[in-house]
Each structure stands twice: as C-alpha cells, then as structure tokens.
Amino acid sequence: MQTVTIPNEATPIAFQDSLPDAVDVVVIGAGIVGITAAYYLAKGGRSVLVCEKGRVGGEQSSRNWGWVRQQGRDPDELPVMMESTRLWEELAKESGEDLGFARHGCLYIAGEEEELARHEAWLETAKQHQLVSRLISRAEVDSLIKGANGQWAGALYTPNDARAEPTKAAAGIARAAQRLSVAIAENCAVRSIDRQAGRVAGVVSEAGRVRCQSVVLAGGAWSSLFLGNLGIPLPQLTVRSSAARTGPVEEIHAGNAYAPGISFRRRQDGGYTVACGDLSEHYLDRESFKNFKHFLPLIRQTHKDVKLRFTGTLGRLVRKRRWSDEATSPFEETRVLNPEASPVALRRIKSRLAKHLPTLSDAGLAEAWAGMIDVMPDAVPVMDETPSLPGLFIATGFSGHGFGIGPGAGRVMADLVQGKPPGHDMTRFRYNRFFDGSPIKVGPI
Numbered sequence: 092m093q094t095v096t097i098p099n100e101a102t103p104i105a106f107q108d109s110l111p112d113a114v115d116v117v118v119i120g121a122g123i124v125g126i127t128a129a130y131y132l133a134k135g136g137r138s139v140l141v142c143e144k145g146r147v148g149g150e151q152s153s154r155n156w157g158w159v160r161q162q163g164r165d166p167d168e169l170p171v172m173m174e175s176t177r178l179w180e181e182l183a184k185e186s187g188e189d190l191g192f193a194r195h196g197c198l199y200i201a202g203e204e205e206e207l208a209r210h211e212a213w214l215e216t217a218k219q220h221q222l223v224s225r226l227i228s229r230a231e232v233d234s235l236i237k238g239a240n241g242q243w244a245g246a247l248y249t250p251n252d253a254r255a256e257p258t259k260a261a262a263g264i265a266r267a268a269q270r271l272s273v274a275i276a277e278n279c280a281v282r283s284i285d286r287q288a289g290r291v292a293g294v295v296s297e298a299g300r301v302r303c304q305s306v307v308l309a310g311g312a313w314s315s316l317f318l319g320n321l322g323i324p325l326p327q328l329t330v331r332s333s334a335a336r337t338g339p340v341e342e343i344h345a346g347n348a349y350a351p352g353i354s355f356r357r358r359q360d361g362g363y364t365v366a367c368g369d370l371s372e373h374y375l376d377r378e379s380f381k382n383f384k385h386f387l388p389l390i391r392q393t394h395k396d397v398k399l400r401f402t403g404t405l406g407r408l409v410r411k412r413r414w415s416d417e418a419t420s421p422f423e424e425t426r427v428l429n430p431e432a433s434p435v436a437l438r439r440i441k442s443r444l445a446k447h448l449p450t451l452s453d454a455g456l457a458e459a460w461a462g463m464i465d466v467m468p469d470a471v472p473v474m475d476e477t478p479s480l481p482g483l484f485i486a487t488g489f490s491g492h493g494f495g496i497g498p499g500a501g502r503v504m505a506d507l508v509q510g511k512p513p514g515h516d517m518t519r520f521r522y523n524r525f526f527d528g529s530p531i532k533v534g535p536i
Contacts, residue, residue, distance in 0.1 A: 096258045096336075097460045098149040099429045106147055106265060106275040113302035114138040114274070116508055117294045118309060119281045119317070122152035123494055124486050125309030126265050126275075127182075127501025128508075133271035135509050140303070141265075141273060142296055144280035145426035148261025150311055152494060154462030156334060156364055157356050158347045159253035159495040162197045162224055165471050165534030166216050167519035168496065173220065174514075175499025176253060182498055188263030191256025191359050195346030199247040200232060202351040210247035213535065217249075224249040237343040238450055243350060254347055256359055257494060280422035282414065284321060284483065291482030295416040297423055305508045307484045312428060312465045314487035315378070316421060320413055323479060326385040326468055326525050327488050328378060330371040330397060333436035333461040337362040340454035353443040355451065363451055367439035369396045371464070385468040388531045432459035464491045468531050474503055474520040484508055485522060 106121075114137075118129045121143035129139045143149075159179055164172050183192040201207035207226065217224035227248045233239045235248075265275055276298070284306060285293035293302040310317055315327040339361030347356045354368045371393075373379065390397070411421050437459055444452035467473065467488035477483040486504045489496065503513045525531075 096458065097429075098146040098153055098258070098427065100145060100426045102146050102149070104146070104277045105262065106143070106269070106277045108269070108274040108276055110276060110279070110296065110298050110301055111138070111140060111274060113293075114140045115303060116140075116305045116307060117142060117281070117301060117303045118307045119294070120309040120311060120313075121147040121261065121265060121275060121277070122150060122309060122311055123148065123261050123264070123497030124489065124500045124504070125307065126261050126268060127498045128307050128309060128486065128504040129273045129275075129501075130264055130268040130271065131502045131505035132508060133268060133273045135505060137509065139268075139273045140301060141268070141275045142279045142281045142294070143275070143277045144313075144422040146277055147265045147275065148257070149427045151462040151464055152261045152497070153257045154334070154460055155257050155491070155494040156347070156354060156366060157191070157254050157257050157358070157494065158197065159192070159255055160197050160347065161222055161252055162247060162249035163199060163213055163535050164492070166219075167516070167534070168471055168492070169216065169220055169222070170515050171499040171503060172496045173222070174502070175496045176251075178498035178502060179253060179255060182264060182267070186264060186267035188267055190260045190263050192253060194251055194253040195357065196248060196250040197252035197346060198232070198235065198344075198348040200243045200348060200350040201245050201247075202243055204244050206351070207245045213247065222249065223251060235344060236348065238448060242447065252347065254356055255494070260494075278426065280420055281317075282418075282420045282422070283416045284480070286480070289481070291480060297420070305482045305484060307486060307504055307508060309486045309504075311487060312463045313422060314465065314485065316412065318485070321480065323477060324526075325473070325485070325487075326382040328373060328382060328386065328466050329463045330373045330466055331430050331433065331461050332366070332371050332464050332491065333432040333459065334364055334366040335432065335437065335440055335456045335459040336364050337451050337454040338457045340451060343448065343450050350447060352439065353447060355448065362454065362457065365440050365444065365451065365456075367436050367443065370433065370436045370439065371397045372400050372433060373397055374400045382468070385525060385531065388533050389466075389468055389470060392533050428463045430461040430463060432461045466490045468525065469533050471534065472500065472520055473522050474500060474507070474517060475522040476507065477522060
C-alpha cells in the first residue's frame with residue numbers, strides 16, 4: 092500500500108511564523124477545532140498565535156472519515172452541528188481554499204426492518220430541529236447506491252448532509268487564518284502556562300514564552316496530559332480507529348453511507364474512504380483504571396465495538412506525566428501520533444467490500460492509516476472555561492465527531508473567549524459535569 096497523504100513527523104513544515112512577544116490569545120493545537128477558533132478570533136479583531144507541536148491537522152483532523160454529518164447527532168450537539176454545516180459552506184467560499192466541501196447527503200443503511208425501526212426513533216430529534224431527515228425504502232437505497240441490488244432494507248437519510256477532505260481542510264483554513272494575521276508555528280509545543288494572580292498570563296513553549304490573556308486548549312488526544320501537568324483533572328481516554336482509501340473508481344454513491352459493517356465516502360480524488368465502523372481499540376494504561384468509573388456507562392453501550400488491548404501502546408503518551416517549564420515535554424518527544432492501521436480492521440474492510448460492494452473491492456486499497464480519537468465519558472466534548480484557571484478555555488473530547496462539528500465548535504470557542512454569548516445552550520459541554528455529581532448521559536455515538 093502507498094502512504095502518501097496523511098501528515099506525519101516527516102511531512103515538511105508548512106507553517107513557521109515567528110513567535111510574537113505577546114498576543115491576545117494563544118491556541119494550542121492546529122486541528123480543525125483549534126484552527127477555526129483562531130480564524131474566528133481573528134475575525135473578531137483579536138491577535139492570535141497557534142502553536143502546533145507537530146503538523147497542522149496532523150492527527151485526527153486528517154485521519155477521520157471526512158463526514159460533515161448532522162444525522163444521528165446527540166440532541167445537545169445537533170444545534171452546533173447544524174451551524175457548523177453552514178459554516179463549512181461559508182468557509183469554503185470566503186477562504187478561497189479547496190476544502191473538498193460538498194453536500195451529497197448521509198445514509199445510515201439498515202440490514203433488517205428491526206434496525207430501520209431503531210433509526211426511525213432519531214427522527215423525533217430531527218423534527219424538533221427542523222432537519223430534513225427521513226426514512227427511505229429498499230428501492231430508494233438501490234436508486235442512491237449503485238450495486239446495492241436490494242440487499243438492504245432501507246435507510247435513515249439526510250440529503251443536506253455533507254463531506255469535506257480531511258487532508259486539505261485544516262491546512263486550507265490555516266492559510267486563510269494567516270491572511271487574517273494569525274501567526275501559526277508548527278514544531279512548536281507548548282509546555283505549560285504562565286499564571287499571574289491566579290489566571291492565565293501567557294504560555295511557555297519550546298521556542299520561548301509568549302504573553303497572552305487567554306488560551307484555547309484544542310489538543311485532542313493530548314489534552315488530559317497537558318491539563319494533568321497543571322493539576323487540572325480531565326477524564327479523557329483514547330481509542331485507535333483505522334480507515335483506508337480505495338484507488339479511483341466509478342461513482343457508486345456521491346455522499347456518505349454506513350451500511351452494516353462498512354462505511355464509505357466519495358473522495359475528491361475519485362476513490363472512497365472506507366472503514367469497518369465496528370472496531371475501535373483502547374490500549375490500557377494507568378488512566379484507563381483511574382477513569383473507569385466515569386466511562387462505565389459508555390463501556391456498557393459500546394462494548395461490542397471497542398476492544399481492549401494490553402500491549403502495543405503505539406508510543407502513547409504515558410511515560411512522563413509531570414515536567415517543568417524548562418524540561419522537554421512529551422509533546423516534543425512524540426510530535427505526531429501516527430499509529431499503524433489495525434490488521435483486523437483491514438481484513439474486515441476487504442471482506443465486507445468484496446461481499447457488499449464489489450466495485451470498490453475491485454479498486455483495491457491504495458492506502459491505510461489509523462488515528463487516536465479523544466473520547467469523553469458521555470461521547471460529547473468539553474467546550475468551557477476552566478473554573479480553576481480563568482483564561483484557560485478547553486475544547487476537546489469530540490469523541491470521533493470533531494471534524495464535522497469543527498467550524499461550529501471553533502466559532503463557539505472564539506465567542507466564549509471574547510465574552511460573547513455563544514448562541515447555543517452550552518450546559519451539556521461544561522467542564523464540571525464530571526465532578527459535580529451529574530449523571531453521565533451517553534447519547535448517540
């Protein structure tokens with residue numbers, strides 16, 4: 092297989108702006124959420140520095156399926172996601188960058204009538220938000236997917252859902268942010284935060300100190316480690332998720348689809364991004380046992396699809412959990428989490444494509460990869476100011492949903508930092524929900 096598109100530590104540095112002495116806001120992490128937060132902060136007139144330990148969009152923001160999906164969202168997440176879909180379209184136009192954005196719909200395909208009935212239950216949520224989701228028949232699935240041939244009972248369908256290209260989007264928005272005077276520095280890890288009078292006063296990066304009034308931590312899988320060094324707990328774990336792409340092939344479906352055991356999404360390069368969708372792997376470490384109680388409701392709901400692994404921690408970030416401002420941090424030791432794709436997942440993809448979608452099977456897999464998804468106990472993110480350290484804002488734990496919701500989350504974080512009303516009820520996304528005795532409420536995954 093070729094490995095040609097997914098960024099890693101060997102990818103040439105594309106963003107190397109000099110660090111200013113001071114800015115209004117420092118954003119830690121240049122994934123889709125962090126880079127869009129920087130973009131909207133700059134549009135709001137704030138001076139911004141984005142520090143990225145590795146490469147812009149180098150981790151899960153370039154390794155996801157590329158779905159911009161409103162369908163099936165957690166009810167509390169859906170309003171932000173609906174805004175995000177609109178913002179994707181706006182960003183594609185106003186940035187002048189090719190983000191690969193296109194509206195071609197989303198399908199959750201049911202193998203049996205019983206499964207179709209479960210999909211139907213989500214339509215009440217769609218109705219409450221005036222989302223144009225509906226159930227479609229076996230014949231309608233056949234009309235949308237070439238080669239379906241009656242093998243599926245029907246689907247939940249949202250025709251105005253969309254797709255974008257993960258390997259293009261974050262970098263494209265980053266270039267647009269630079270044109271708004273956002274400074275972006277790759278290979279520049281933030282080690283810690285300067286404090287004065289009990290609040291944020293700046294950051295300590297490997298390249299020096301930068302004064303600022305606010306920090307947005309959008310560190311994905313690294314966020315809990317960064318916060319832990321500050322003495323701020325966050326119950327966050329990671330899972331490995333694997334995907335692949337086919338070579339160029341005739342179009343069988345223009346949008347996103349998940350059939351029993353196989354997902355597929357049309358790509359700009361003429362191929363399809365494919366995944367089995369029913370295998371995520373969690374590598375056990377000390378944090379797994381520390382946070383077990385928080386994650387128990389999620390484990391009960393996802394135990395069939397999440398496998399526990401005891402070895403092969405993928406060079407994960409567990410060796411060092413405390414360091415000084417002057418010491419090399421774990422973020423410098425591992426610039427990009429770049430795990431290998433799961434052989435089990437690849438075998439499932441190949442066998443299921445051969446069984447259900449032979450056209451894609453015949454095209455072959457041109458590339459495979461994996462990413463580490465940051466997961467919260469209730470599968471929705473934290474988007475909030477840290478109560479114990481004013482000026483530190485957290486945007487993390489998007490639990491595999493972060494790419495599509497990224498622009499909406501970035502806009503929300505920009506407004507929170509500026510003290511503006513975010514325009515959505517943010518109660519579900521507060522930091523303290525894991526510590527104030529609230530029950531863990533797990534929504535749709």
